[in-house]
Amino acid sequence: MAKKNAAALVAGRIGVVGLGLMGGSFAKAAHAAGQEVYAWNRTRSTLELALIDTVDGELDAHTIPSCELVILAGYPQASIDWLTREEGLISPGAIVIDTIGVKRAVCERCFEIADRHDWTFVGCHPMAGKQYSGYAHASATMFRGAPLVVVPPRHMDDLERANVLERLKALLAPCSFGSFTLATADFHDRQIAYTSQLAHIVSNAYVKSPAAQMHKGFSAGSYRDLTRVARLNAPMWTELFLDNADYLSQEIGAIIDSLQAYRDALDEGDASRLEALLAEGDRLKREAEKR
Numbered sequence: 001m002a003k004k005n006a007a008a009l010v011a012g013r014i015g016v017v018g019l020g021l022m023g024g025s026f027a028k029a030a031h032a033a034g035q036e037v038y039a040w041n042r043t044r045s046t047l048e049l050a051l052i053d054t055v056d057g058e059l060d061a062h063t064i065p066s067c068e069l070v071i072l073a074g075y076p077q078a079s080i081d082w083l084t085r086e087e088g089l090i091s092p093g094a095i096v097i098d099t100i101g102v103k104r105a106v107c108e109r110c111f112e113i114a115d116r117h118d119w120t121f122v123g124c125h126p127m128a129g130k131q132y133s134g135y136a137h138a139s140a141t142m143f144r145g146a147p148l149v150v151v152p153p154r155h156m157d158d159l160e161r162a163n164v165l166e167r168l169k170a171l172l173a174p175c176s177f178g179s180f181t182l183a184t185a186d187f188h189d190r191q192i193a194y195t196s197q198l199a200h201i202v203s204n205a206y207v208k209s210p211a212a213q214m215h216k217g218f219s220a221g222s223y224r225d226l227t228r229v230a231r232l233n234a235p236m237w238t239e240l241f242l243d244n245a246d247y248l249s250q251e252i253g254a255i256i257d258s259l260q261a262y263r264d265a266l267d268e269g270d271a272s273r274l275e276a277l278l279a280e281g282d283r284l285k286r287e288a289e290k291r
Contacts, residue, residue, distance in 0.1 A: 008066065009091040010036070012171065015059045015067035017082050019046050021130060022099040023073030024138025026175065027054050032140040033174030038063045040082070042074070046135050064089040069171045072098040072110075075236050076243055080109050083121075092118035095168060099126055101192060103151050103185035105243040111153055120164055123151030123185060125192070126177070133233045145178040151185050193247035200237060201252060203230040 014030045016023045019041040027037045031054045040059040041047040047058065057063055064070070064086055072079035079098055090096060096119060100106050107123040114121035128146035130137055150168070152161045161182075169180060183191075206212075207230045215223055241248055265274040 009068055009093060010066045011068055012036070013038070013067045013069075014171070015039070015064060015070040016055075017059065017070065017072045017079065018042070018074035019050050019055075019135045019138075020073060021133050021135070021138055021142075022126065023071065024050070024054075024135040025140065025142040026071050026073060026099070028138055028140035029143065029174045029176075031055070035174060038067060042078070050135060061089055065091045067091075068094055069168075070094060070096045072096065072100070076100050076102060076106055076239055080106065083110060083113055087113050087117060090117065090119045094119040095164065095171070096121045097124040097168070099124060101125055101196060101240050102243040103149075103183075103188040103192075107151050107185040114153070120153065122153070122164060122168060123188075124168075125149040125188065126175075131228050131231045133236075140174075141176075143175040143177055145176065147179045147181055148172070148175075148177045149181050149183050149188055151183055151188060189244050190247050193244055193251045197237075197241060197244060197248050198251040198255065200229045200232055201241075201248070202255065203227055204232065206230065 013036045014026070016027045016037060016039040019027065019039055023039070023041075027039055027050065030037045036056050037054065038057045038059040039047060039050055039055045041050070047055070051057075059067070059070075067090075070090060072083060074082065079100060083096065096110070096114065098106055098110065103123045103125065107121075110121045110123070126143050126146055126148050128143050130142070150165065152164060156164070165180065165182075203226060207227055212227075262274070262277055264270075265277060
């Protein structure tokens with residue numbers, strides 16, 4: 001465990017761990033609003049670029065204790081490793097959040113680490129993103145109007161939870177999130193397996209058809225919508241998928257069953273069955289949009 005530094009916590013100061021798409025966007029939003037931002041990044045050249053236009057300094061043993069909010073924006077295990085390495089430098093009263101797309105694997109370990117200290121870990125997942133990764137694609141406006149899923153510590157009572165959430169809302173005000181949704185880590189992972197991870201799997205599998213290489217002149221909105229997230233960061237998504245393998249596998253099984261029903265109707269030339277399947281999907285989509 002790192003030794004405690006004597007630097008005092010500075011209200012509103014932000015520390016960002018990882019300057020990819022997510023971390024870079026948090027840093028740019030905070031900088032645009034006049035907040036001080038310090039950052040750490042595995043690749044030094046990216047940090048040096050951010051120091052030119054966004055970041056006020058390096059997040060290290062001298063500046064970690066001064067941050068009121070620390071944002072873990074790397075891959076799951078890398079974020080846990082950074083927190084394990086630097087946990088003793090974070091000042092009492094500070095808040096640490098993550099931006100990672102799985103919550104059980106991350107929150108379980110980070111809650112354990114935070115329980116040894118007088119700072120608070122809150123699991124977070126911004127429901128925003130792009131098909132492109134890296135600091136070059138980060139934007140100060142990426143989170144504007146987007147939901148933020150929040151997983152608070154289990155041991156907190158209602159008043160403590162409300163106080164932490166209000167502080168978090170104030171610290172993240174430059175991001176302009178549209179809503180803050182409280183959830184358990186388990187419910188988050190179950191839902192995200194369907195709303196995000198399955199979509200990436202299906203899109204990535206869809207473009208493996210030989211027809212994809214000859215789509216020009218024959219594709220429009222439907223093709224663009226379904227293939228948007230086929231482009232992805234394979235190492236990162238591999239880690240995310242494996243951390244949520246149980247729920248993601250269930251969702252893949254469900255869509256395989258549904259696709260098989262369509263295929264059976266086509267192979268059998270069963271127009272009434274095919275129409276019923278299509279009508280059912282249309283109805284369920286309309287019902288989902290009303291909720």
